[in-house]
Amino acid sequence: MSQQTVAETFNSAVQASGEGRGEDAEAGFRAVLAADPNHAEAQFGLGLTLMGARRFNESVEPLRNATASPAAEAVWLVCLGQALYLTGDFSGAVEVFDRAACQGPLPANADQVRARAAALAAIINGVLIEDALSLYSADPEEELSVAREAFAVFSAFEQLDAARTIGAWLAERSPDDVVHAYAMRVLTDASVSRAPADYVAAKFDGFADQFDHQLVTLLDYQAPSLLAGMVARHATAFSEILDLGCGTGLSAEPFAGFGARLTGVDLSGGMLAKAAERNAYARLIQADIVDFLRDRAETFDLVLAADVLIYLGDLAPLFEALSPVVRPGGLFAFSVEVAADGWSVLPSGRFAHADAYVRDLATPAFEVLEHEITDLRREGAGVARGGLYVMRRKA
Numbered sequence: 001m002s003q004q005t006v007a008e009t010f011n012s013a014v015q016a017s018g019e020g021r022g023e024d025a026e027a028g029f030r031a032v033l034a035a036d037p038n039h040a041e042a043q044f045g046l047g048l049t050l051m052g053a054r055r056f057n058e059s060v061e062p063l064r065n066a067t068a069s070p071a072a073e074a075v076w077l078v079c080l081g082q083a084l085y086l087t088g089d090f091s092g093a094v095e096v097f098d099r100a101a102c103q104g105p106l107p108a109n110a111d112q113v114r115a116r117a118a119a120l121a122a123i124i125n126g127v128l129i130e131d132a133l134s135l136y137s138a139d140p141e142e143e144l145s146v147a148r149e150a151f152a153v154f155s156a157f158e159q160l161d162a163a164r165t166i167g168a169w170l171a172e173r174s175p176d177d178v179v180h181a182y183a184m185r186v187l188t189d190a191s192v193s194r195a196p197a198d199y200v201a202a203k204f205d206g207f208a209d210q211f212d213h214q215l216v217t218l219l220d221y222q223a224p225s226l227l228a229g230m231v232a233r234h235a236t237a238f239s240e241i242l243d244l245g246c247g248t249g250l251s252a253e254p255f256a257g258f259g260a261r262l263t264g265v266d267l268s269g270g271m272l273a274k275a276a277e278r279n280a281y282a283r284l285i286q287a288d289i290v291d292f293l294r295d296r297a298e299t300f301d302l303v304l305a306a307d308v309l310i311y312l313g314d315l316a317p318l319f320e321a322l323s324p325v326v327r328p329g330g331l332f333a334f335s336v337e338v339a340a341d342g343w344s345v346l347p348s349g350r351f352a353h354a355d356a357y358v359r360d361l362a363t364p365a366f367e368v369l370e371h372e373i374t375d376l377r378r379e380g381a382g383v384a385r386g387g388l389y390v391m392r393r394k395a
Helices: 003-018 022-035 040-052 056-067 074-086 090-101 108-124 129-134 140-156 160-173 178-185 197-218 223-232 252-258 269-276 289-294 316-325 355-362
Strands: 240-244 261-266 283-286 300-305 326-338 343-345 351-353 366-379 382-393
Touching (some): 003 040, 040 056, 074 108, 090 108, 129 140, 129 160, 140 160, 223 300, 223 366, 223 382, 240 289, 252 300, 316 326, 326 366, 351 355, 355 366
Parallel strands (some): 240 261, 300 326, 326 351
Antiparallel strands (some): 343 351
């Protein structure tokens, strides 16, 4: 590639980036780097593009390469510091932010991330909790909110010793917090078999207003639409659909084309209120999904469970209660997170299930029509891998 072609390709990549065409930008920057590995601006452009795609782990290397250049600008270091924070390298983030600060004051948002990273790194390194938290905020009234944020970050990045340390500190100060009590329990008790009802209700009541934005916009959650596409390969219409753990009703739109009467069930009143705003459900019922199934005399020709079995470890009670509710020939479509064997509780408090485990439980009443392994959503610096299933109720 000639120097002129390199320059033209780089300019095209920059334009693509500015227009939000991430794939074209990435391809362009990579083409430039194939011809000139030392092209610092292309390294930075690639790193920034990968960050924009939330591929934070991949963004670190090109950003490091860019900032190693004598021509590196402070903003390049700020972007690297942000990427390191978003991959859980808090000490590394502080070091890079401090390098950027040598060239001038940090922007306000970068200064805040630097302070947060310093507090998290201090907790990991065994600094007294109050002293560590003061690195982020000097206001004692903010201690609890900063500590809760730290606990969530450590859990997400599986910094479990640090999570237990700050978690114990929080438990002493918020003994009646059922959400935190369960989050702490899963870090110390591998025998937990399901998320308790009071935890699920409290967590999602408090999360209802931000749920759609957080899950769809920020975490790129697509399980309902993926399941709808799978179901459509096996049936074109239903009369009655049961949406277990319906949440805010994210499944309503992708499943609307099947023309069915839709019933939603969820433990969280806050989530059901959001689902009601969609005007898509004939009925919305606040109940535990297993209890609801056990009490049903009616049947459905499609039962849907998108991202709800992840709050159950032992799925045997669910399958036992489900079988009489799905009409012979009816379908059960659902998602799980992937485990290597059996089922296990994750640091997030969710549960993962192995394919063999799911199939063993399903076999007496269901046949597997389709199974797909995919990315369910973004998680920390990576993704949550999941299994999508469509099963048919045996006659």
